Amino acid sequence: MHFFGDQVLWGQQVHNLEPAYEKKTSLKQRLVYLQTLLSNIIKLACTIDPNNVEEQVFGVLAVNLTKKDRFISPHFTVHRIGEGVFAALHKPGGGAIANAGFVDLGDRTLVFDTFISHLAAKDLRLAAELMTDNPVAYVINSHYHNDHMRGNQVFTDTEIITTQGTLELMHTAGQEELDWDTNQVPLRLEEYKAQYLAAQDEASRNRLIFWLDYFQVIIDSLPALKICYPQQTFEERLTLAGPIRQVELISYEGAHTGSDAILWLPEEKIAFLADLLFVQCHPFLPDGSPDAWLETLEKIKALGAKTLVPGHGPVGRRKDLDLMTKYIDAVSKLAGDKTSSGDQITPAHLGESFKDWDFSLFFTPNLEFMRQWLSGRQ
Numbered sequence: 001m002h003f004f005g006d007q008v009l010w011g012q013q014v015h016n017l018e019p020a021y022e023k024k025t026s027l028k029q030r031l032v033y034l035q036t037l038l039s040n041i042i043k044l045a046c047t048i049d050p051n052n053v054e055e056q057v058f059g060v061l062a063v064n065l066t067k068k069d070r071f072i073s074p075h076f077t078v079h080r081i082g083e084g085v086f087a088a089l090h091k092p093g094g095g096a097i098a099n100a101g102f103v104d105l106g107d108r109t110l111v112f113d114t115f116i117s118h119l120a121a122k123d124l125r126l127a128a129e130l131m132t133d134n135p136v137a138y139v140i141n142s143h144y145h146n147d148h149m150r151g152n153q154v155f156t157d158t159e160i161i162t163t164q165g166t167l168e169l170m171h172t173a174g175q176e177e178l179d180w181d182t183n184q185v186p187l188r189l190e191e192y193k194a195q196y197l198a199a200q201d202e203a204s205r206n207r208l209i210f211w212l213d214y215f216q217v218i219i220d221s222l223p224a225l226k227i228c229y230p231q232q233t234f235e236e237r238l239t240l241a242g243p244i245r246q247v248e249l250i251s252y253e254g255a256h257t258g259s260d261a262i263l264w265l266p267e268e269k270i271a272f273l274a275d276l277l278f279v280q281c282h283p284f285l286p287d288g289s290p291d292a293w294l295e296t297l298e299k300i301k302a303l304g305a306k307t308l309v310p311g312h313g314p315v316g317r318r319k320d321l322d323l324m325t326k327y328i329d330a331v332s333k334l335a336g337d338k339t340s341s342g343d344q345i346t347p348a349h350l351g352e353s354f355k356d357w358d359f360s361l362f363f364t365p366n367l368e369f370m371r372q373w374l375s376g377r378q
């Protein structure tokens, strides 16, 4: 995710832990529970590096020793959206920032995107392996933005795959983003904390919370960050198959970034769209092209997906693709309106459909980018 602008806020690391186990009734149930517990303890213990034990590890340990249909992390929530198919959605206060997912292929598991930090990615790997009972074999990076690939260092023993275009962008624009994060984020965090403390109302504070989380997790993760580039690339489509499921990776050019990949499950009609879809939050337009994005949205609609996992926001439906089209059209219309200056146009001018959308800080750069885009076309 790209950050820009002058405002910032402060995130609290909220550890929303649930009770570690539930009361069982029969002896058989208790034995099954005990076996699961012991097996999970062993798996979890094997994931801990004794030289680098973090406080949160114990929180995760405490709450993930029970059933396979539940995983608790301070960074994300896990949602079963199909048999063997899971969405991992950023949790406020956590260090995921973006959404990710994982899919059981039968004898191996595929992870789609790796969050912004190894701190959250460790939990993602744990969730993927505990809940599918298979090792992670493939990791996909949808695009080069920090919140979709900085957890790669947790998966270096797997095959990390992206598009050729994204690999190139990771070395160029991704490196620029890392330089910006390294040099600018500490200052931005302080600025946003000050704004948070000075905010007069709940709505203003809520607008800042996500960005406080964003800057805080970048600062927390940079000292141990190792950028791990994908070893495998593809151009247009790639099929990956296991004994129980076949999935497709499809690439699109120039929409959200120069290159974006999605994960498509044709049987289940589930698509992981990363940042080609934002649900209930403003998308970020300036790293791509509005025309290409609109065309890409039409191609994605033609796939016929029923369940859509966005890069940000809750799991969506087809209507959310229509809203994304409507959003880009609305920004384009506002940008083309020569009767009003930039200062007079606010997110409220987008219309009723978008009035409660999060990430309103993206609106101004989106509008400015669209103005430049339109003037470049004339």
Ligand SMILES: [Zn+2]
Residues within 6 Å of the ligand: 001, 002, 143, 145, 256, 275, 311
């Ligand atoms: Zn992005």
